[in-house]
Amino acid sequence: MTLRATPELKLSRPPKVQAYEPDPALLREWKPELRAEGGDAANVITILDQIGEDWYGDGVTAKRIAAALRSIKADEVIVDINSPGGDFFEGVAIYNLLRQDSRKITVRILGLAASAASVIAMAGDQVLIGRAGFLMVHNAWVVAVGNRHDLADAAETMEPFDDAMAAVYADKAGTERGVAAGWMDNETWFNGEDAVEAGLADGYLAADIHAVGQEGGTKSALRRLDTLLAKQNVSRSERRALLAEVTGGTPGAAAHVTPRADDWTAELRSLTETLKR
Structure with a gap:
């Protein structure tokens, strides 16, 4: 199996830091009804929910993605994403599953790929986004419990995670890691044109390609x-x-x-x- 050029994320979940839920502000921006035509094709994996299993058993997990990859026999895998993010560590696991698959991975951002979902999107050999779609990057968003020392420790614990994410975004965009870290610090929203311009996406969805030709x-x-x-x-x-x-x-x-x-x-x-x- 040939590993793709994207960097591996070697991260594990700290015992005192949890990241089960996406930022509530992202849930307000997410439009879960967005779907793609042909999304039920045999080689398409859909990530159209929060990342990680919630208390009701909903959400996209690494276990589900691993099973989907095993079931696909085609030479190319298409991953449709419309997600507000969620469990950061579950997102890292999904990212690594996709990046170590030897087949071509095409990611299509249908509506929103935010937070952990934006990390997953970076695993694609080709990343396509709708002109009206959005990609949002920010520093790891977690819930930490304890006294001020525990909170300070949690903040310190998250630093290598943010650095690892910055490396992934920078690698995709072909820019310096400090530039990507600045995007994350500012909680940056990229619309379709912005994402392509920044290098975080390679082009537009098929329905928008005619507009690309006019640029x-x-x-x-x-x-x-x-x-x-x-x-x-x-x-x-x-x-x-x-x-x-x-x-x-x-x-x-x-x-x-x-x-x-x-x-x-x-x-x-x-x-x-x-x-x-």
């Missing part, structure tokens, strides 16, 4: 090329190396414009058409 520009072309390469099962690290050559080695930069820019554009268009076949 134009070198940066948009590079993102479309990256998506096509992902569909050819080119690993994320290989895609970044190829695009870095095109952009002169600067992540997220537009290609350097030269007198032969038209030739470069024609070559990029030709490569894109070849990959579509």
